[in-house]
Amino acid sequence: EVQLVESGGGLVQPGGSLRLSCAASGFSFSSYSMNWVRQAPGKGLEWVSYISSSGSTIYYADSVKGRFTISRDNAKNSLYLQMNSLRGEDTAVYYCARGDDFWSGYSYVDYFAYWGQGTLVTVSS
């Protein structure tokens, strides 16, 4: 059974840092890309960051570029999100999600088939 379990959330002051972790099990972690997606209280979903299976390709949303760093340790089946210079607008539940893809006949379509339960990050003084 595929499982993704996030940890590391909590209360942090503006300007502070936090490191989120996502422990993966039930699949070959090193074969899949991974993502972080967040959801502010009462709001919709916002993609945050992507990392390829090897870690060689990384993307960020403009809202976190330069402040957040995604990484992974395939030997430990773990995904991380280092969050620095945190702001109030970063307050959200953070989900890790496995990247899957589907060959449509002429291109690969990416989607998130598995999600963790989320970890809440609150940025407040």
Place this chain on the structure above:
Amino acid sequence: DIQMTQSPSSLSASVGDRVTITCRPSQSISSHLNWYQQKPGKAPKLLIYAASSLQGGVPSRFSGSGSGTEFTLTISSLQPEDFATYYCQQSYSTSCTFGQGTKLEIK
């Protein structure tokens, strides 16, 4: 970034109703469109990927269609467990984006 616009933002319907939610990206995304269902306090759940492919374990009353700049999610006969918020997502660009969500409520 590609903007995703869902309509309606909210919808009241009854058990047994047929419901359609529309998603329009700001540019053509071919079939790079996925649909998710989210219930309060829970992680999103994948329903449809690549515009029309049903994720395993998802009831057949859910279906997706469309390509390019207009997509629809249809629930053929609403069940009590279907009342939730639905999101579309484009994965055409490296920065994927979600629609604002459609909250489906019981009439």
